[in-house]
Amino acid sequence: MSRKKISIIGGGQIGGVLAQLIALRQLGDAVLFDIVEDMPQGKILDIAEAARVDGFDVNLVGTNKYEDIKGSDLVIVTAGLPRKPGMSRDDLLVTNAKIMQSVAENVKKYAPGSIAIIISNPLDAMVTLFQKVSGFDHGKVLGQAGVLDSSRFSTFIAWELGVSVKDVNAMVLGGHGDTMVPLTRYANVNGIPVMELLERKYGNAAKAKEVMTAMVDRTKMAGGEVVKLLKTGSAFYSPASSAIAMAESIIYDEKRLLPVSAFLKGEFGFKGYYVGVPAVLGSAGVEKVVELTLDDEEKKLLDSSVKAVESLVADMERLGF
Ligand code: TXD
Numbered sequence: 370m371s372r373k374k375i376s377i378i379g380g381g382q383i384g385g386v387l388a389q390l391i392a393l394r395q396l397g398d399a400v401l402f403d404i405v406e407d408m409p410q411g412k413i414l415d416i417a418e419a420a421r422v423d424g425f426d427v428n429l430v431g432t433n434k435y436e437d438i439k440g441s442d443l444v445i446v447t448a449g450l451p452r453k454p455g456m457s458r459d460d461l462l463v464t465n466a467k468i469m470q471s472v473a474e475n476v477k478k479y480a481p482g483s484i485a486i487i488i489s490n491p492l493d494a495m496v497t498l499f500q501k502v503s504g505f506d507h508g509k510v511l512g513q514a515g516v517l518d519s520s521r522f523s524t525f526i527a528w529e530l531g532v533s534v535k536d537v538n539a540m541v542l543g544g545h546g547d548t549m550v551p552l553t554r555y556a557n558v559n560g561i562p563v564m565e566l567l568e569r570k571y572g573n574a575a576k577a578k579e580v581m582t583a584m585v586d587r588t589k590m591a592g593g594e595v596v597k598l599l600k601t602g603s604a605f606y607s608p609a610s611s612a613i614a615m616a617e618s619i620i621y622d623e624k625r626l627l628p629v630s631a632f633l634k635g636e637f638g639f640k641g642y643y644v645g646v647p648a649v650l651g652s653a654g655v656e657k658v659v660e661l662t663l664d665d666e667e668k669k670l671l672d673s674s675v676k677a678v679e680s681l682v683a684d685m686e687r688l689g690f
Contacts, residue, residue: 372427373397373620376438376480378472379448380409380431382605383488383612387445388429389416390613396620398428400437403448409433441480443619445612446499448472449489451603452596461490462681466690469495473502484619484654486612487512487630492545493678494685496630496643507632508655514545515628515645516611517604522551522588529584530566532558539563540628541588542645543674544681549645550670551585555661618650631655637663639675642682 375391377384380403391399401409413431420426430437438444449465469489476485476499485505487496496512503510518541527534539556543549556563567577587594595604618625631648633639636658647659663671 373442374400374440375443375445375616375620376400376402376441376483378402378438378444378446378476379489380405380412381447382451382602383447383609384409385412385416386605386609387447387612388413390609391616392416392420392425392427392429393423394613394617395425395427396613396616397442398430400430400432400441402432402435402438404433406433435475435479438476438479441483443616444476444480444483444485445488445616446472446476446485446495447488449495452490452592454596454600462494462685463688465489465491465495466498466685466688469498470502470690473499477503477505484509485511486615486619488608488612490545491681493630493643493645494681497682498685498690500632500643506654507634508653510632511615511648511650511655512545512630512643512645513608513612513615514549514630515541516614517608518545518549518551518588518591518645519628520607520611521591522556522584525584525587526556526558526563529580530558530563530570537563540647542628542647543671544644544678545630546674546677546681547589548670548674548677549589550667550674551588552667553581553585554664554667615650619652619654622652624649624651624656626659629655631658633658636660637671642675642678644675644678 375397377387380401388399388401401413403409409431413429417429448468489495492512492514500510522539523537526537536559541549541551571577629648630643630645648655649657
């Protein structure tokens with residue numbers, strides 16, 4: 370099997386970590402593209418010079434030329450500006466929409482057969498715009514948010530319960546914003562509901578609920594928590610790792626069921642929007658959106674999350690994108 374070619378558009382914080390993870394896991398040959406002269410070349414040289422120590426053997430290219438992404442199987446887009454402290458994801462809309470438009474045009478031109486994973490914020494709007502400009506099949510364009518939000522939620526649950534995070538399963542659906550929907554009822558530790566474990570720990574249901582609500586709130590604000598501490602830029606290690614999990618499922622046709630921003634054609638009662646939902650990822654990209662039973666409260670939360678995505682997309686269209 371020949372090696373896959375993976376291009377990363379945007380060689381900033383997330384882009385650099387992505388390139389290193391691709392090399393370390395020998396996921397494929399990697400191209401790191403950025404408009405900043407010499408920077409992607411410098412990062413790639415630095416990563417490549419660790420090959421002897423880390424023991425990887427893949428081709429790595431840093432570039433300012435879109436031609437170099439020709440023939441990519443997978444494109445991961447991180448291009449855009451990150452949030453500064455106090456800035457909402459939506460403030461980024463206009464700046465990043467302009468960038469995404471040019472990225473999508475070039476990916477369409479040079480890598481028309483690729484599958485695209487979008488990471489840039491505001492996530493659900495950027496995925497929508499990339500698909501619209503590229504004209505790629507909806508299933509070949511997807512966004513990374515839910516894998517990270519779910520990993521954050523799982524981490525907080527593991528810390529709270531004193532169990533290995535490897536045994537925690539918890540999913541976050543909806544848009545990648547303050548209206549995201551952590552599914553508390555489905556969260557479990559190797560099948561045991563987290564709510565039951567919290568009730569046993571605290572001996573009463575009210576306290577268990579309070580603790581769960583605090584974890585849900587922390588999950589929703591987790592991106593901002595990191596931004597506040599870093600002071601310059603936003604989270605980059607965990608977003609890169611999350612996109613790599615999606616890339617692996619696509620490249621190795623693993624059919625993992627992961628929460629991703631996927632295009633809805635009536636699933637969950639929504640049509641025509643990219644929203645975070647469970648989906649099976651394989652060599653064709655998003656191969657299936659998986660529905661699940663939601664109670665009234667969960668439906669209401671998902672509904673308002675989709676409304677937030679709808680209004681973001683409407684804003685973007687009003688601004689001419
Ligand atoms: O989970 C998630 N989806 C996210 C998303 C979690 C955290 C951060 N998320 C967003 O990813 C963030 O709000 C940004 O929109 C992107 C990238 O974040 P990163 O931290 O990597 O930002 P950087 O370091 O500023 O890198 C962005 C790079 C930078 O090197 C620019 O020169 C480049 O993008 N850039 C471009 N590349 C290609 N083409 C164009 N036009 C372009 N414009 C800027």
